[in-house]
Amino acid sequence: MSEEKHQHVVPYRVYVIILIALLILTFSSVGITSIELGEYTVAAALIFAVIKSFLVLTYFMHLKYDKLYIRVMVGFVFALFLVVIIITFLDYLFRT
Amino acid sequence: MEHAHHVEHPDMYDEESSKIGMWLFIFTELLLFGGLFIVYSIYRYLNPEAFHLAGEELNRTIGTINTVILLISSMTIAMSTTALRKGHKKVAIALVVVSFVIGFAFLVNKYFEWGVKFSHGIWPGSEQMLAEMSQGEILFFGLYFVMTGLHALHIIIGMIIMLFTIRGLAIGKVTIKRPSMLDNCGLYWHLVDLIWIFLFPLFYLIH
Amino acid sequence: MQTTSAVNGANYLTYQGKYKGLLGWIFSTDHKRIGLLYLYSIATMFTTGVLLGLAMKFELLAPGKTIMEAQTYNATFTVHGVIMIFMVVIPGLPAVFGNILMPIMIGAKDVAFPKLNLLSWWLYVLGVMLVLAALLFGNGSPDTGWTFYAPYSFKTGTNMLPAIFGAFVLGFSSILTGLNFLVTIHRLRCPGMKWTKLPLFVWTLYGTAWIQLLATPVVGITLVLVALERIFGVGIFDPALGGDPILYQHLFWIYSHPAVYIMILPAMGAISEIIPTFSQKHIFGYKAIIASTMAIAFVGYLVWGHHMYTAGMSGPAQYYFSLLTFIVAIPSAIKVFNWISTMYKGSINVQTPFYWAISFIFVFMIGGLSGLVLGSLATDVHVHDTAFVVAHFHYIVFGGTGFAFFAALHYWFPKIFGRMYDKAWANTGWLVFFIGFLALYTPMFYLGLMGMPRRYYDYLEEFHSGNILSTFGSWVMVTGFVIIIVNLIRSARKGAPAEANPWHGKTLEWTIPSPPPVLNFETEPVIGENDGPYNYE
């Protein structure tokens, strides 16, 4: 199995930019959750977390440069987890 | 071939195999924590007030610091893979070492954080918890210790992998031609980071 | 590679690598040797489990105490369940036949990570040891049932920790096997072996491996939580501290329902190899079988709640789970039609593996239909936790996976050992076993419908006659089992040398000598446009 690898070398600069973005998102999520948003606090915090994890997956974990099937697998696993959690809530949301 | 006597395993190194192997392992890790996230979300749904109250007890500053340094270490280890590909072996090693040190700093922080909790009589099954806390708060702290504890365990595992990687880089087992160990070490470390990205808001930011 | 020529001539059973004798086996990274290690270890555990099963049936020969006390009975069914589920049927076909044959069937030299493969087997052994330690030391064997339901699992005084930890380690072993197979199937297919040319057994292993990978960690963490509960009293599943025991059941079944597909999918795969070979006909609906395999793997992940209808779930959750359970039954039924259509107008060569395969279809269908009774809300409430359930899952798991295992064993035996077994004895063994099986479990359907609960060492007088028949069946079945095993062991040593392709199969493993050479293929096979795993006339 010796296909020529035409590897993508990610420049350092990209990582620095992503880190800065991640830090900004972190501080924003800390900021936004200190305001009283009531029920929306969780939602806000989670949205920031999702964006952050998206950045980590895409750039730090190289998914952007990987073959399509690997990305599909990752997406599938997250989707599966989401479905499982929703189904579990089917029980708890309607408990009387 | 270097191992002429090893008829049993012909050299089967394949970069892509190693990579998807690591990804598949990451999937299992994600679902391992996934189970805990299910537990967390159910109990949080059942005990919103108690979770709110208990969350106030956690130290936001320490949480934020740990988030920041973990993100930085993620960057350094990602840079290390670039360094290796550019042929800068020493830089690559240095960057892994930096990540290792940051991982250690994270653990030190965690140690003090837990230490404060212990000194307040809060640990799983402690008498004070049973006597003074509501059921929801007990659950919160139970989950807090289990989830951050399991995460810390993963930090330790990640650091051990880093040690092996540093050794591999130093003795020339990990090279431009065979970068998988470093790549996988990085992937694992990012996984640890990824989990923390969710733990942090769920425990420290629910005011 | 010169190393190849050095071992030419020797096959994988006889060649000698770095280590001699036994060490040459338990430290071997050859996928075929590892498969055999699994075969021997699983056979040992299966025999142990059978003995415990027999003991239970003996206890149930008459109402009241026959040979054991209630507590002993509880421990017996727990250990029986843990052994049979975690050590026999879950690793079962993938670890044995998947290991030995899958790399060959895709034209590879080995699995992607041979050392990891060996590690899986070692973890398996470690897990077995841990569970056995729970029996021998501490205050009595676990008595929770194989499901380890909370809160009893952390309240009982018996020695749970090693058993829980053992199950965790076994799960880890299973994950690593799945991971290895996935990478192997993705990366090591020989030139021309497209996804649409993969043998169906490989496809089912692929689906299974995904389940192993994505479901097992959930039970892993659940068991960890139970262990922590026992050690520290964290409170997560403890109702006294606010925990919800039903959540334990959710987490447990999020794994354990998909786990039944870990057991049955490879079994279906093996049957899908055997039926075309002995019908000398192309499998009917190759792509439909692949699609239904993947559909089962996926939808099977979403139906766990049908084990919890009586546990106190909310109404909508119950309706949802019941509906989806019926949907997941469809792809399984599709496969039955595929097998039958394959046989239709084939030139059927009736041999031992074929007998096993058709009896598989028969029992699997009854098991599946009884599963619908349990999947439907209204009826399940009546038969939940009765002998009906015991009959159902033995029909599916034993009649399904177990029969398929025997079918596969008789099918690939000549390839694996390079010798043929005595067919007359093999057929006799099958017949006795099959009759015994029916006599053993069929009465349990009836007993369950009449209301006999499971997991009790005692029963009311009115259930006596059914139980006598059932116990009698267990003796017949074990007689068949002994015949089969003795025949196979004798044949493995003294049988007539087998040809390379005794059944005229078309998959790659039949193109190489029996037993296979160390590196499987002398030259890497290439699959042409018109070749295919089932291209008979």
Ligand code: HEM
């Ligand atoms: C000789 C063969 C076997 C016999 C005689 C046998 C018999 C029994 C009996 C009497 C019970 C207990 C029923 C009760 O009181 O609740 C039982 C339970 C069980 N059996 Fe078997 N069995 C055999 C083979 C198998 C196989 C091959 C499997 C493979 C999966 C299996 C899996 C189980 C499980 C999971 C339980 C439930 C344990 C529990 O309640 O926790 N058995 N069996």
Ligand SMILES: [Cu+2]
């Ligand atoms: Cu199920």
